[in-house]
Amino acid sequence: MKEYKMSKGWAIFLYLFAPIFIGLFGWVLTLPFKNGNFSPNVNWILIPISIAMITLMVAAVIDAYKGRLIIYEDRIISISAFSNRELKFDEIKGYIVGEKYISIKPNDKTKKKITVSKYMGGYSEILFWLSQTFTDLEKQTAIEEEQEILNDVQYGWAKDVRGEKLAKARQISKIINWAAGITAAWAFFYPTPYQYSILAAMAVPIVALLAVKFSNGLIRVDEKKGSAYPSVIYAFIFPSCALALRAILDYNIFDYSNVWLSTTLIALSFLALLLINQKEITYKKMLDYLTVISLALLLFAYSFGVLIHFNCYYDNSETQYFNAKVLNKRISSGKVTTYYLKLSTWGQQKEADEVTVDEELYDRVEVGNEVNIYLKKGAFDIPWLIVTDE
Numbered sequence: 001m002k003e004y005k006m007s008k009g010w011a012i013f014l015y016l017f018a019p020i021f022i023g024l025f026g027w028v029l030t031l032p033f034k035n036g037n038f039s040p041n042v043n044w045i046l047i048p049i050s051i052a053m054i055t056l057m058v059a060a061v062i063d064a065y066k067g068r069l070i071i072y073e074d075r076i077i078s079i080s081a082f083s084n085r086e087l088k089f090d091e092i093k094g095y096i097v098g099e100k101y102i103s104i105k106p107n108d109k110t111k112k113k114i115t116v117s118k119y120m121g122g123y124s125e126i127l128f129w130l131s132q133t134f135t136d137l138e139k140q141t142a143i144e145e146e147q148e149i150l151n152d153v154q155y156g157w158a159k160d161v162r163g164e165k166l167a168k169a170r171q172i173s174k175i176i177n178w179a180a181g182i183t184a185a186w187a188f189f190y191p192t193p194y195q196y197s198i199l200a201a202m203a204v205p206i207v208a209l210l211a212v213k214f215s216n217g218l219i220r221v222d223e224k225k226g227s228a229y230p231s232v233i234y235a236f237i238f239p240s241c242a243l244a245l246r247a248i249l250d251y252n253i254f255d256y257s258n259v260w261l262s263t264t265l266i267a268l269s270f271l272a273l274l275l276i277n278q279k280e281i282t283y284k285k286m287l288d289y290l291t292v293i294s295l296a297l298l299l300f301a302y303s304f305g306v307l308i309h310f311n312c313y314y315d316n317s318e319t320q321y322f323n324a325k326v327l328n329k330r331i332s333s334g335k336v337t338t339y340y341l342k343l344s345t346w347g348q349q350k351e352a353d354e355v356t357v358d359e360e361l362y363d364r365v366e367v368g369n370e371v372n373i374y375l376k377k378g379a380f381d382i383p384w385l386i387v388t389d390e
Contacts, residue, residue: 004069007121011064018057025053069116069126076104078114085114094135098225102127105137138226145228154216166228169218172211173230180204184238187246198246198309201239205302208235209274217279222291229280240298243305249338251312252355254348254375254383259307262380266303271296312384317377322347326369329362341365341387346373355387365389 005011029050062081070077076092078085093107102116116126149155149166156162187201211219211232223231253259274295275281281288328342339362340354365371374386 001073002071004071004120004122004126006064006067006117007119007123010119014060014064018061022054022057025050025057029054069114069120071126071129076114078116085112087111087114089133092134094137094140095130096137096226097127102130104130104134142226142228149218149228155218166218169215170230172215173219173232176204176208176211176232177234180208180232180235180238184242187239188242191246195313198243198313201242201246202306202309204235204239205270205299208232209270212274212278220280221274221278221295222280236295236298236302240302240305243309244301245305245336247305247308249336249356251308252385252387253308254385256382258378258380258382259304263300263303263307266307267296267299270299270303274299307380308382311378311380311382312376315376315379315384317379320347320375322373322375323370324349324373326365326367326371327352328367329365331362341371343371343373343387347375355385357387361387361389 006014028046032046059081067080068078070079075086075088087104087106091106091108091111093105095105096103100118102118104114104116106113116123120126146166150159150162152162155165183197183200183204187197191197212221218229220227220229220231221233221236223233271292275292281291283289324343324346326341327344330340330342332338332340337359339357339359341357341362342352342354343349344352361371369389372388372390374388376384376386378384
């Protein structure tokens with residue numbers, strides 16, 4: 001018999017800091033009940049968050065004290081804060097190594113898996129023992145998928161031809177993913193020349209779409225750890241985020257009324273093209289639906305960035321001129337620094353509102369100064385404005 005508990009370092013950390021967090025969130029929990037502290041909407045946020053954090057900390061302390069993994073000659077037993085699980089060796093299908101846990105999977109779906117946290121003392125020893133005793137399911141899946149590809153005649157008339165196609169598909173997906181990272185960084189951090197950097201970021205997801213459609217199922221959208229199929233998921237993640245952020249930072253949209261429907265239609269059209277005749281998403285598991293939702297959100301961000309860019313950059317409409325007074329100014333700092341001016345009412349803007357400006361304009365103007373506002377209709381009837389002191 002061999003018994004493992006949470007590593008001493010993590011256990012001591014929890015014993016020391018969990019009571020502090022419990023006390024802190026206990027105090028936060030009392031705030032909504034003190035008259036006039038917060039609005040009802042804020043209370044609905046503070047109360048559940050505080051209760052959840054207190055519960056989490058209490059459970060973590062109990063688990064640090066009580067939790068353990070016991071390996072016998074013929075079985076594994078996991079004891080946690082609120083449950084005990086047991087699997088005999090002949091009931092174990094194999095294991096999967098994740099970022100935070102090892103999942104020991106049963107071959108009977110009616111039984112529950114056993115998870116081993118990376119914070120468990122002797123984690124490396126447990127992992128080595130599992131590798132010597134049971135099947136690494138991810139490696140097995142990768143081997144099975146690769147054999148499936150090499151034996152599938154739709155990928156070529158001979159096995160060596162199929163192997164070459166798989167190697168080429170992996171190379172293409174790697175190039176596309178690298179291009180996605182490079183163009184996204186170019187567009188976001190140093191968009192010079194501006195138009196070329198934005199167009200490059202726009203092009204990569206389209207290239208990825210074509211690669212998926214023309215690979216006959218070899219190149220896939222979703223990346224699954226241990227899969228033999230190459231993925232181009234990063235071609236949708238990086239450029240989409242860069243284009244959406246670039247649109248928000250570069251253009252002040254006056255009225256979003258015509259943005260959301262158009263963005264949704266573009267995103268859904270792109271998603272439909274991506275999912276038609278694809279083989280990887282079968283809609284038999286919850287993970288498939290989560291994948292589709294994630295893709296839809298990414299493509300929405302991509303479509304938003306594309307729509308705003310074309311609406312503003314290629315806008316040849318007449319310009320309306322107004323002026324407004326600077327009422328306040330502020331800087332929002334984080335991963336991205338954003339500069340805001342709060343302007344008085346002007347033209348169609350009937351309430352004082354904030355606009356984003358570049359650092360140079362922010363430094364030049366002071367509260368009380370007047371600025372010029374140039375309002376344009378937009379190529380797609382999405383009005384936007386430029387703020388300047390010239």
